Amino acid sequence: MRSPGAIAHARLVVSGSTNPSDYHHVITLYSGDSSSLLLFRRLPFPPKPASWTTVISAHSRRSPPLSLSLFLSLLRRGPLSLLSQGTLSCLLKTFALSNPSFGAQLHSLSLKLSISSQPFAGSALINFYSQHGLSGDALKLFDEMPDRDAVCYSAVVVGLAKNRRPTCSLSYFNLMLAEGVPSTMYSISGVLSAAAYLAGLELAEMIHAHVVVTGFEGNFVVGTALVDAYGKAGMVSDARRVFECLSREANKVTWNALISAYAQHGDFVEVGKLFEGMVAGGFVPDGLTFLAVLTAFSNAGMVGETERWLGLMGSRYGVEPGIEHYTCLVGAMARVGKLAEAEKLALEMPFEADAAVWRTLLTGCVVYRDVELGRRVGQRLLERNPQDDSTYVMLANIYSAAGRKNEMAGVWTLMRDRGVRKERGRSWIEVRGEVHVFIAGDRNHERIVEIYEKVRELREEVAKLGYEEEDEAIWSHGERLALAFGLISSSAMEGKVVRVVKNLRICKRCHDFFKIVSRVVGREIVVRDVNRYHRFVNGGCTCRDYW
Numbered sequence: 001m002r003s004p005g006a007i008a009h010a011r012l013v014v015s016g017s018t019n020p021s022d023y024h025h026v027i028t029l030y031s032g033d034s035s036s037l038l039l040f041r042r043l044p045f046p047p048k049p050a051s052w053t054t055v056i057s058a059h060s061r062r063s064p065p066l067s068l069s070l071f072l073s074l075l076r077r078g079p080l081s082l083l084s085q086g087t088l089s090c091l092l093k094t095f096a097l098s099n100p101s102f103g104a105q106l107h108s109l110s111l112k113l114s115i116s117s118q119p120f121a122g123s124a125l126i127n128f129y130s131q132h133g134l135s136g137d138a139l140k141l142f143d144e145m146p147d148r149d150a151v152c153y154s155a156v157v158v159g160l161a162k163n164r165r166p167t168c169s170l171s172y173f174n175l176m177l178a179e180g181v182p183s184t185m186y187s188i189s190g191v192l193s194a195a196a197y198l199a200g201l202e203l204a205e206m207i208h209a210h211v212v213v214t215g216f217e218g219n220f221v222v223g224t225a226l227v228d229a230y231g232k233a234g235m236v237s238d239a240r241r242v243f244e245c246l247s248r249e250a251n252k253v254t255w256n257a258l259i260s261a262y263a264q265h266g267d268f269v270e271v272g273k274l275f276e277g278m279v280a281g282g283f284v285p286d287g288l289t290f291l292a293v294l295t296a297f298s299n300a301g302m303v304g305e306t307e308r309w310l311g312l313m314g315s316r317y318g319v320e321p322g323i324e325h326y327t328c329l330v331g332a333m334a335r336v337g338k339l340a341e342a343e344k345l346a347l348e349m350p351f352e353a354d355a356a357v358w359r360t361l362l363t364g365c366v367v368y369r370d371v372e373l374g375r376r377v378g379q380r381l382l383e384r385n386p387q388d389d390s391t392y393v394m395l396a397n398i399y400s401a402a403g404r405k406n407e408m409a410g411v412w413t414l415m416r417d418r419g420v421r422k423e424r425g426r427s428w429i430e431v432r433g434e435v436h437v438f439i440a441g442d443r444n445h446e447r448i449v450e451i452y453e454k455v456r457e458l459r460e461e462v463a464k465l466g467y468e469e470e471d472e473a474i475w476s477h478g479e480r481l482a483l484a485f486g487l488i489s490s491s492a493m494e495g496k497v498v499r500v501v502k503n504l505r506i507c508k509r510c511h512d513f514f515k516i517v518s519r520v521v522g523r524e525i526v527v528r529d530v531n532r533y534h535r536f537v538n539g540g541c542t543c544r545d546y547w
Helices: 004-015 020-029 034-041 049-060 064-077 085-095 100-112 119-131 135-143 150-162 166-178 185-197 201-214 220-232 236-245 252-263 268-280 287-299 303-315 323-335 339-348 355-368 371-384 389-401 405-417 448-463 472-476 478-489 508-521
Strands: 427-431 434-438 498-502 525-528 533-537
Touching: 004 020, 004 034, 020 034, 020 049, 034 049, 049 064, 049 085, 064 085, 085 100, 085 119, 100 119, 119 135, 119 150, 135 150, 135 166, 150 166, 150 185, 166 185, 185 201, 185 220, 201 220, 201 427, 220 236, 220 252, 236 252, 252 268, 252 287, 268 287, 287 303, 287 323, 303 323, 323 339, 323 355, 339 355, 339 371, 355 371, 355 389, 371 389, 389 405, 427 478, 434 478, 448 472, 448 478, 448 508, 472 478, 478 498, 478 508, 508 525, 508 533
Parallel strands: 498 525
Antiparallel strands: 427 434, 427 498, 525 533
16 A cells, blocks of 8 residues: 555656645655655755755654754755755754754854744744753843744743743743734743742633633643643632533543642542543543552552552553652651651662652651651762752751750751752742742831731731740741731632742641631631642641641
8 A cells, every 4th residue: 555655746746746845745745764865866956945854854753863964964065055944943853852962053053044043943942942941041042033923932931931930931921912922822831831830820810811812712732731720729620610621622631630630639539530530531541640640649648549559550551650659659658657668668669769759758757756767768868969958957857856956956067068058948929910929037028017917916816726836937937928918918808718839848837827827817728838739727737737
């Protein structure tokens, strides 16, 4: 049976056409086999820039070395004017990820040919730098472009979001709209990723309104990003509504986004139902699906179920568990105090335990004040990375809780001598579409006097219920300041949920404080820390003190 390329080639010969686009179409249909190269060498016209781009692109997947050889042939034989933006983009996609230096050489070549500032080539270069974590270089390139189209803006918005520069990503999305450049499904999904990173509900809602106005509401790429944004903002009900509107268009990625949203809340019941619905819908679960399922049971401290699902991955669904899946089981064991079993699993699982595994176990040692195991685990972590500030902090906390002041001081001294600086905790809250960031002892906010006054009021109220805290520094923790600001900013909106995001793990004392405050103020409080979501309602937390 003849291939589509051969059939189209035969028709081209019979018709006697000399239209370059017809020949380029046939080269593409040959999909990089030897016939496409043969046809390229027998073109009835001198190869054009599009001809080179087409044949290089045709071989980029099946035979990257041949694609590179063709590019070198172009540089040696043809005039450099044959190197087009399309060729540059194709080469960046094919080789730049595996060979970053080659991407830099292509950038240098594009500068000599004065095409680096053109939209198509510029967008490809922005993508290249963003993929390698060089968002500053990507921004410099973008800012130097005289003409920026929707593709350029999409590249920079997505690139900044991927490089964890959400505020900057939002700013460039707003600049795009201000300049009258139409949004695309890529720029919208990128800015939604930025909103998801900030756990910004109001931001997600505003972007959702833009989605409706611009007609992207039924687009499954945008819809999946909306599910993720609402899920990371703690609004699984809104994520579910968006998902249901996409039910016919939903793919595996969309299902995974929704399952992950429920998993972060430890809602293992709903996660199980969604998993069954996904399978019933004909979708084959993958490693990410099972990571979400295992996260849900791990967050709930359900060791037996976590272990059972880990076994089902391979036995029933043919998905080989990875180290991240075993980390969930270690985490489940650590959460309920089965520290010896967790250590045994970490040593005997089919992978060498990485830093994430040992850090998960060390967290359990902090909670259950297991000094000896904590010492061993901490040593393993420091051998791998002596600059990991979180290890020193957790070890110091273990010694402090056990009353071993000398050993605690020794940890801080070692940390100082090695030049390690503790990551500064940051907490932020979104009010009327604006994100307000707080650090411990913050005095810079324009309403800081009101904020501390609110903290003082809360301190008096929780004291009536038996909560006492003598350490004055605790009262100025960033999450408490963010909570106080949220309360004074939304006091007129009775019943409104207060949402706080933290870049580190919420400490036990602040966790206990938030539980009592939810009862005192009669408001639901949601905190997303680095590990999971905490939903505080009427004096309790949905995490059941496992985090």
